[in-house]
Amino acid sequence: MLSLSGCGLAVPADPDGTLETVSGGELRVGTAPDGDLVRIEDGEPTGSIVDLVDGFASRIHAETDWTVASEETLVSMLEDGDLDLVAGGITSETPWVDKAGVTRGYRGIEGADGREIVMLVPLGENAFLSSLERFLDEEVGG
Amino acid sequence: MTETGQFGRTTLPPEQQRAIRSAVRWEIFTIVYTSITIAVIALVVGESQAMRTAWIEDMLSLIPQFAFLAALLFVRRRPTRKHPYGLHRAMGIGHLVAGVALLAVGLNLAIEAVTGLIAAEHPTIGTVQLFGQTLWLGWLMVAVMAVVIVGPVFFYGPAKSKLAPVLHNKLLYADADMAKADWQTTVASIVGVLGVGVGLWWLDGAAALFISLGIIWDGFRNTRTAVVDLMDQRARTYDSKEPHPLAADIVSYLRSRPWVAQAAVRMRDQGQVFHIEAFVVPHRGKVKVTDLSAAAERIADIDWKMQDVVVIPVEQLPEEADTGR
Numbered sequence: 175m176l177s178l179s180g181c182g183l184a185v186p187a188d189p190d191g192t193l194e195t196v197s198g199g200e201l202r203v204g205t206a207p208d209g210d211l212v213r214i215e216d217g218e219p220t221g222s223i224v225d226l227v228d229g230f231a232s233r234i235h236a237e238t239d240w241t242v243a244s245e246e247t248l249v250s251m252l253e254d255g256d257l258d259l260v261a262g263g264i265t266s267e268t269p270w271v272d273k274a275g276v277t278r279g280y281r282g283i284e285g286a287d288g289r290e291i292v293m294l295v296p297l298g299e300n301a302f303l304s305s306l307e308r309f310l311d312e313e314v315g316g
Numbered sequence: 317m318t319e320t321g322q323f324g325r326t327t328l329p330p331e332q333q334r335a336i337r338s339a340v341r342w343e344i345f346t347i348v349y350t351s352i353t354i355a356v357i358a359l360v361v362g363e364s365q366a367m368r369t370a371w372i373e374d375m376l377s378l379i380p381q382f383a384f385l386a387a388l389l390f391v392r393r394r395p396t397r398k399h400p401y402g403l404h405r406a407m408g409i410g411h412l413v414a415g416v417a418l419l420a421v422g423l424n425l426a427i428e429a430v431t432g433l434i435a436a437e438h439p440t441i442g443t444v445q446l447f448g449q450t451l452w453l454g455w456l457m458v459a460v461m462a463v464v465i466v467g468p469v470f471f472y473g474p475a476k477s478k479l480a481p482v483l484h485n486k487l488l489y490a491d492a493d494m495a496k497a498d499w500q501t502t503v504a505s506i507v508g509v510l511g512v513g514v515g516l517w518w519l520d521g522a523a524a525l526f527i528s529l530g531i532i533w534d535g536f537r538n539t540r541t542a543v544v545d546l547m548d549q550r551a552r553t554y555d556s557k558e559p560h561p562l563a564a565d566i567v568s569y570l571r572s573r574p575w576v577a578q579a580a581v582r583m584r585d586q587g588q589v590f591h592i593e594a595f596v597v598p599h600r601g602k603v604k605v606t607d608l609s610a611a612a613e614r615i616a617d618i619d620w621k622m623q624d625v626v627v628i629p630v631e632q633l634p635e636e637a638d639t640g641r
Contacts, residue, residue: 185452185454185455185510185513185514186441186452186512186513186515187513187514187515188515189438189515189516189517190432190438236452236461238497264361275363275440275442277442278442278443278444278445295440296438297437297438297439297440298437298438298439298440298512298517299438299440299511300440300441300442300452300513301452301515303440303442304442304450304452307442307443307450308443308450311443311445311450
């Protein structure tokens with residue numbers, strides 16, 4: 175990523191510092207069951223999306239803390255700053271664009287059945303969003 | 317006097333004919349250039365309010381071009397019994413439409429920017445994949461804005477502002493003026509996006525507000541100019557800065573006639589040409605009609621903008637008329 179390291183500034187930056195907070199700490203992720211993407215077994219989420227998010231977490235040296243709830247509840251928690259990321263069977267047609275930052279769509283995720291999957295981050299946390307998109311580009315392609 | 321008669325002269329001298337042809341070419345160039353700009357910005361506009369505002373401004377800037385080209389079709393028509401003054405006002409109407417559109421959309425955008433700032437909406441700008449590289453979309457926005465600014469500021473803005481005085485065309489002048497001021501929009505949108513880049517989310521909304529205030533100001537100026545001309549204020553120069561000097565030229569020509577004791581003129585702007593009513597008080601209260609027609613013809617010969625000239629003998633000059641002093 176291009177950065178203005180000379181000025182001690184990284185571009186893009188997070189106004190609320192999400193990437194900095196979660197790196198080496200805790201990544202609070204919300205999800206909801208959706209076919210093979212996310213399955214809940216004994217209250218623990220598994221599936222291709224969960225593997226993907228765990229992969230991202232280890233990239234930034236974070237531990238994932240999963241919350242399972244309905245999508246609307248998850249988006250409210252994201253807005254209130256109680257979650258850092260919402261991932262599951264959300265597609266690029268998502269109606270939450272005004273309430274959350276939406277990643278680009280990814281088609282190559284296992285179990286998505288050709289759906290273009292997106293993830294939700296807090297609005298305007300652009301460094302966090304960019305680092306997530308960069309990871310997804312590498313793992314599942316554009 | 318030309319073959320087209322006393323009223324509704326629609327032929328132009330060679331210099332103006334060249335200028336009109338050149339203006340039409342520039343307007344078409346502008347429309348093509350701006351359309352490409354709009355399409356390219358659409359690819360990168362994202363969630364940035366500043367970019368969205370700049371993008372809508374580009375769309376709005378097409379209105380004056382189309383208004384000018386459409387009005388040109390009408391002002392060329394000869395006056396008829398149904399339209400005895402010709403259709404020159406089409407230019408003023410085009411000007412008014414462009415002004416009101418700018419004003420309305422500018423206000424809308426300003427409100428959007430302010431509500432976004434109050435609600436503390438953090439603009440979300442992620443990445444794009446370009447040639448296999450993941451790149452922050454903000455850099456692409458900055459690059460696109462820096463490239464598209466070249467057209468209005470260096471090419472068609474200055475070109476049109478040279479043509480506007482030649483054609484005495486206020487619509488063209490306003491259009492050129494807005495194009496030359498387009499760099500402010502570009503700089504503002506770049507500042508907004510870079511602000512988001514370094515984490516100052518409010519800079520995006522502030523830039524959007526700045527751009528929309530510029531649009532409102534353009535809309536207000538254009539609407540005001542168009543309205544006062546349509547309401548027949550006395551003719552002013554193409555930039556509306558001062559009363560048009562031709563009024564004084566007409567009066568001094570009339571005064572130089574041996575049969576004229578006093579003279580004054582009412583001159584209004586029809587959009588690109590003038591409608592002139594000259595009042596004369598003849599010596600000894602008498603005048604020959606041949607003198608009157610000769611005077612009207614001579615006035616029409618002073619300048620190509622003198623269209624629709626009548627010379628009226630009166631006992632006493634009307635107070636409202638311009639005595640050129």
